[in-house]
Amino acid sequence: GENVEQHPSTLSVQEGDSAVIKCTYSDSASNYFPWYKQELGKRPQLIIDIRSNVGEKKDQRIAVTLNKTAKHFSLHITETQPEDSAVYFCAAFKDYKLSFGAGTTVTVRA
Amino acid sequence: GAGVSQSPSNKVTEKGKDVELRCDPISGHTALYWYRQSLGQGLEFLIYFQGNSAPDKSGLPSDRFSAERTGGSVSTLTIQRTQQEDSAVYLCASSLSPGGARYNEQFFGPGTRLTVL
Numbered sequence: 001g002e003n004v005e006q007h008p009s010t011l012s013v014q015e016g017d018s019a020v021i022k023c024t025y026s027d028s029a030s031n032y033f034p035w036y037k038q039e040l041g042k043r044p045q046l047i048i049d050i051r052s053n054v055g056e057k058k059d060q061r062i063a064v065t066l067n068k069t070a071k072h073f074s075l076h077i078t079e080t081q082p083e084d085s086a087v088y089f090c091a092a093f094k095d096y097k098l099s100f101g102a103g104t105t106v107t108v109r110a
Numbered sequence: 111g112a113g114v115s116q117s118p119s120n121k122v123t124e125k126g127k128d129v130e131l132r133c134d135p136i137s138g139h140t141a142l143y144w145y146r147q148s149l150g151q152g153l154e155f156l157i158y159f160q161g162n163s164a165p166d167k168s169g170l171p172s173d174r175f176s177a178e179r180t181g182g183s184v185s186t187l188t189i190q191r192t193q194q195e196d197s198a199v200y201l202c203a204s205s206l207s208p209g210g211a212r213y214n215e216q217f218f219g220p221g222t223r224l225t226v227l
Contacts, residue, residue, distance in 0.1 A: 006152070032213040043114075043201070043218040044153070051213075089152060096141065096160065096208040098216060100152040 002027040004092050006101025014109050019077040021104045023090035026071065032093035033066060033073050038103075039086045047088075048075070080108045112136070114219035116202050122225045123192055131187045131222045135204030142179060143216060144187050146171075147199040156200075159185060160207065192226045199223050 003026040013019045025033075034049035050057045050064045050073065057064050061080075066073040077084055085108045090101040115134045123129050135142050144156040155169040159179040170176070174192075179185040189196055199221040206214040 004152075034213075034215070036218075043220050045218070046215050049213075049215075093208075093213050096158060097155060097166075098143075098153075099155070100145075102152040103150075 002030055002092050002094060002097075002099035004090060004099045004101045006090050006104060008104060009102065010105045010107070012107045012109060013080050015081060016079055019075075019080055019084070019106055019108075021075045021088055021090065021106075022072060023074070023092075023101050024070075024072040025092040025099070027092070027094055028068075028071065030092040030094045030099075033064070034091050034093070034098070035064060035075050036089045036091065036100075037086045038089065044089060077106075080106075082108050082110060084108050114202055114204050114217050116200075116219035116222050118222060119220065120223045120225075122227065124227050125194060126191055128188065128190045129192055129224065131189075131200050131224070133185045133187070133202030133204075133219055135183065135185070135202070136217055137183075138206070139204035139217075140182065140207045141205045141214070141216075142185050143203045143205075144177060144185070145201045145203065147201055147221070149198075153201065156187070189224075192224075194226050197224055197226045 006023045031052040036044035037047045038044040063076045087103045091098045117132045140161045142159040145153040158166040174190045177187045201221045202219040203216040205216045
């Protein structure tokens with residue numbers, strides 16, 4: 001089955017700096033890569049996604065890049081703000097199943 | 111509109127007891143998933159229902175775990191003879207039919223926090 005690895009497990013950044021989270025996947029047939037944000041005690045919510053035929057996608061301060069050849073994808077958050085503090089999960093989709101990374105706890109220091 | 115709902119929000123039980131967790135998906139969503147989230151871990155796939163098709167139970171960790179979905183809507187996850195290692199947050203998600211290569215966003219419920227003493 002699909003194996004998704006996510007790094008780092010924790011990330012502390014100064015407010016206004018950038019945060020980068022990286023994921024790798026094992027199954028080249030995976031074709032869709034969403035990122036979920038989970039605030040403390042809340043449900044995971046989709047923040048951005050990318051399809052396998054696209055290399056980069058941006059939405060305001062958030063961007064995702066995908067390298068299909070290397071089977072890795074990354075989340076970039078620029079100009080971080082305190083409300084960006086949360087756990088972020090990457091995932092890879094194939095057929096009907098999402099395989100998740102272990103999560104990155106991001107803390108934005110004021 | 112209403113999102114995915116789950117009940118109870120918290121469940122404390124004694125080792126060896128059975129528990130039932132309920133999920134109400136978004137109306138019209140034919141796909142329903144159960145995940146387990148242990149402390150500091152990612153989301154572990156448990157089971158997938160799609161319409162009237164046979165469910166994919168490949169993620170259930172043992173035969174103490176079972177799930178059903180009645181009438182293509184509400185789903186119940188049952189854990190028999192609970193063990194302390196079953197303590198986790200159990201999340202349910204629903205989506206429109208994911209058919210083939212098409213991904214439809216999975217919307218998550220708030221989860222049930224299960225504590226086995």
